[in-house]
Amino acid sequence: MKIASTIARYLLGLVFTVFGLNGFLQFIPATPMPPLAMQFFGALAQSHYMVVIFAVQLAAGILFLATRYVPLALTIIAPVILNIVLFHAFMAPAGLPLALVVLVLWIVVASRVWTAFSGILQPNTGA
Numbered sequence: 001m002k003i004a005s006t007i008a009r010y011l012l013g014l015v016f017t018v019f020g021l022n023g024f025l026q027f028i029p030a031t032p033m034p035p036l037a038m039q040f041f042g043a044l045a046q047s048h049y050m051v052v053i054f055a056v057q058l059a060a061g062i063l064f065l066a067t068r069y070v071p072l073a074l075t076i077i078a079p080v081i082l083n084i085v086l087f088h089a090f091m092a093p094a095g096l097p098l099a100l101v102v103l104v105l106w107i108v109v110a111s112r113v114w115t116a117f118s119g120i121l122q123p124n125t126g127a
Helices: 002-025 035-046 049-066 070-090 093-112
Strands: none
Touching: 002 049, 002 070, 002 093, 035 049, 049 070, 070 093
């Protein structure tokens, strides 16, 4: 499981570093999207919300590749992955397979460092 987790971590690092950089440098050509997805993405782009998303992707990707603060990287990238999966599930289904692969990679990496989250997964026993 350690080897699978290491491979998954490097793949996540590569994916999010490349796509995070692509958000700023646009070296991967955009693929056509359905009209609703285009409207949604357009609103996020015009509001500059995507700048934050691309910065989070780039930061998490670098942390994964550097093998530093992996639990932090997992924490900050989890909501981004959830939004990517939901976006593709509801608006642009053509990208759903890759989104699900990224979700599975996240689960594999998280299972390796699950003990890092033990403190936040305990019920509150007092004030």
